[in-house]
Amino acid sequence: MGGLACVALALGSATPSIAVPAAAVASRSVSAVAWRPCPTYSDEVITSLGAPKEQIPQFRAQLKRLECGTVSVPLDYRHPDGRKISIAVTRLRATDTEHRLGALAMAPGGPGGSGYLDPIAMTLRNKEIARLNDRYDLIGFDPRGVNYSTKTNCEGTPPPNTGPGPLTKASAKRIYEAQAADNAACGRSDPAFLGQLTTANVARDLDRVRAALGERRLNILGFSWGTWLGAVYRSLFAGRTGRVFLDSPAPPYTSFAEHDKGVAAATERNFARMAAWLARYHTTYGLGTTAQQVRATVLKLRHDYDANPKTFTDLNRAIDGASIAQLAGTTSPQWPQAGRALAELRDATGPQAPPTVKKIFGAEPAKPIPGAPEMQNMTMNRATICNEDQSRLSFSAAWTAYQQRLKRNPVTAYYFGGGCAGWPLPVQQTRVHRTAGSLVLSGHRYDTMSAYEWTLQMQAAIGGKVYTVDDDVHVSATRVPECAADVTAYFTTGRIDGGCDGAKVPTS
Numbered sequence: 023m024g025g026l027a028c029v030a031l032a033l034g035s036a037t038p039s040i041a042v043p044a045a046a047v048a049s050r051s052v053s054a055v056a057w058r059p060c061p062t063y064s065d066e067v068i069t070s071l072g073a074p075k076e077q078i079p080q081f082r083a084q085l086k087r088l089e090c091g092t093v094s095v096p097l098d099y100r101h102p103d104g105r106k107i108s109i110a111v112t113r114l115r116a117t118d119t120e121h122r123l124g125a126l127a128m129a130p131g132g133p134g135g136s137g138y139l140d141p142i143a144m145t146l147r148n149k150e151i152a153r154l155n156d157r158y159d160l161i162g163f164d165p166r167g168v169n170y171s172t173k174t175n176c177e178g179t180p181p182p183n184t185g186p187g188p189l190t191k192a193s194a195k196r197i198y199e200a201q202a203a204d205n206a207a208c209g210r211s212d213p214a215f216l217g218q219l220t221t222a223n224v225a226r227d228l229d230r231v232r233a234a235l236g237e238r239r240l241n242i243l244g245f246s247w248g249t250w251l252g253a254v255y256r257s258l259f260a261g262r263t264g265r266v267f268l269d270s271p272a273p274p275y276t277s278f279a280e281h282d283k284g285v286a287a288a289t290e291r292n293f294a295r296m297a298a299w300l301a302r303y304h305t306t307y308g309l310g311t312t313a314q315q316v317r318a319t320v321l322k323l324r325h326d327y328d329a330n331p332k333t334f335t336d337l338n339r340a341i342d343g344a345s346i347a348q349l350a351g352t353t354s355p356q357w358p359q360a361g362r363a364l365a366e367l368r369d370a371t372g373p374q375a376p377p378t379v380k381k382i383f384g385a386e387p388a389k390p391i392p393g394a395p396e397m398q399n400m401t402m403n404r405a406t407i408c409n410e411d412q413s414r415l416s417f418s419a420a421w422t423a424y425q426q427r428l429k430r431n432p433v434t435a436y437y438f439g440g441g442c443a444g445w446p447l448p449v450q451q452t453r454v455h456r457t458a459g460s461l462v463l464s465g466h467r468y469d470t471m472s473a474y475e476w477t478l479q480m481q482a483a484i485g486g487k488v489y490t491v492d493d494d495v496h497v498s499a500t501r502v503p504e505c506a507a508d509v510t511a512y513f514t515t516g517r518i519d520g521g522c523d524g525a526k527v528p529t530s
Contacts, residue, residue, distance in 0.1 A: 134398050135398055147500060219405040221410065253274070266462070270469055271477045278411045279420075307365045309365060334374055347433065463481055
């Protein structure tokens with residue numbers, strides 16, 4: 023991923039103060055849910071959402087159970103009687119009403135991710151996590167700025183094409199200046215709305231949803247950015263928060279620069295595991311019989327492709343050192359495919375791209391499907407990150423940070439972007455803190471999108487129990503059956519052990 027999307031998954035903050043006291047929110051009347059018929063979806067849309075064809079009947083059965091509505095909330099909580107916006111909300115009622123434990127809201131990733139259909143997705147994922155719906159109402163919602171909730175869009179422009187090979191300072195400056203201009207234009211397109219896209223306001227919206235549903239407390243299952251949302255909600259509304267499980271936690275700070283640094287370091291660390299895996303299957307990939315040999319081979323491959331980028335007649339992009347870095351930075355489910363591509367590129371002569379290289383780098387972008395819900399809103403993504411980003415580096419600082427990432431992470435680091443440069447709206451800082459109540463932080467030991475050390479940093483900031491997943495697969499805790507059983511047991515009993523094995527590393 024490029025641009026803002028590649029750094030948007032785990033930003034948080036632990037600096038000065040929350041802008042609006044929770045008491046100011048609690049003192050106002052709350053709207054009821056305006057229930058309405060749920061949207062209808064074609065089979066093509068359902069499969070585009072990740073459901074296998076054989077699960078289409080189950081998806082439709084759950085869609086019949088789903089309740090859909092909206093809750094009216096203030097755009098600006100400092101002016102609660104002013105302009106209102108709508109938050110789209112869904113509910114799958116608990117099936118075991120006699121033993122119902124409450125409402126469980128799913129906090130989606132992003133920022134900018136839709137959570138509208140998350141209750142259905144959870145029931146189809148595996149039988150272990152589906153049991154959450156036995157005793158909990160599953161609550162989904164679209165954060166402000168996303169999908170069926172009130173939103174606005176300012177389309178981003180792609181960064182300038184700087185050509186293949188190592189990024190020069192002059193080319194980096196063009197990227198930076200283009201991003202700054204694009205950020206400035208976006209931020210000025212609808213500042214009244216965009217300035218209210220913050221994690222704290224999404225948390226306040228979620229509390230309005232809680233009240234509109236008639237729930238005294240809200241339990242939360244958060245993923246990636248949703249872990250930051252869960253931490254902020256818990257800090258703002260401790261007395262209204264039940265059990266909380268946060269999978270792939272964000273760090274307790276909001277800094278684009280620090281986020282990039284952490285992701286780069288975690289990705290390089292995980293390549294050491296990939297190198298050992300490739301060495302184990304040397305007869306398949308031929309990249310080296312030890313992790314050290316594989317690392318040397320891939321690093322040489324990167325240098326060679328930086329010095330002599332290759333073009334292929336059936337690819338619309340050149341393959342250079344950054345392409346090698348992308349392959350080396352993959353997580354374990356992609357290692358077999360990435361390993362084949364690296365082996366192909368070691369011997370590639372052209373004129374056509376080797377098959378695996380073509381499959382990876384020649385894939386066409388998915389075409390929009392009529393009637394499909396919006397799963398990610400990049401305007402909300404950019405606005406929320408930039409409204410909270412404390413770094414907003416100058417070009418000189420951004421270039422220095424990029425050079426440091428390359429030096430420290432020579433195999434996998436490659437990304438340079440302007441971040442939130444030029445964003446015209448003021449920084450809005452939020453602080454999270456310790457509160458009473460049940461909390462589990464599910465850190466993945468080798469996660470490259472939410473570095474494991476962030477889990478420990480978040481625990482130091484807000485408390486809770488660490489549950490360690492021994493894999494590199496972002497937010498896999500509800501997807502791996504053994505781990506999912508622990509998640510369900512936690513929400514049922516309040517107890518959980520120290521972790522699970524997570525996603526299995528593939529064979530060659």
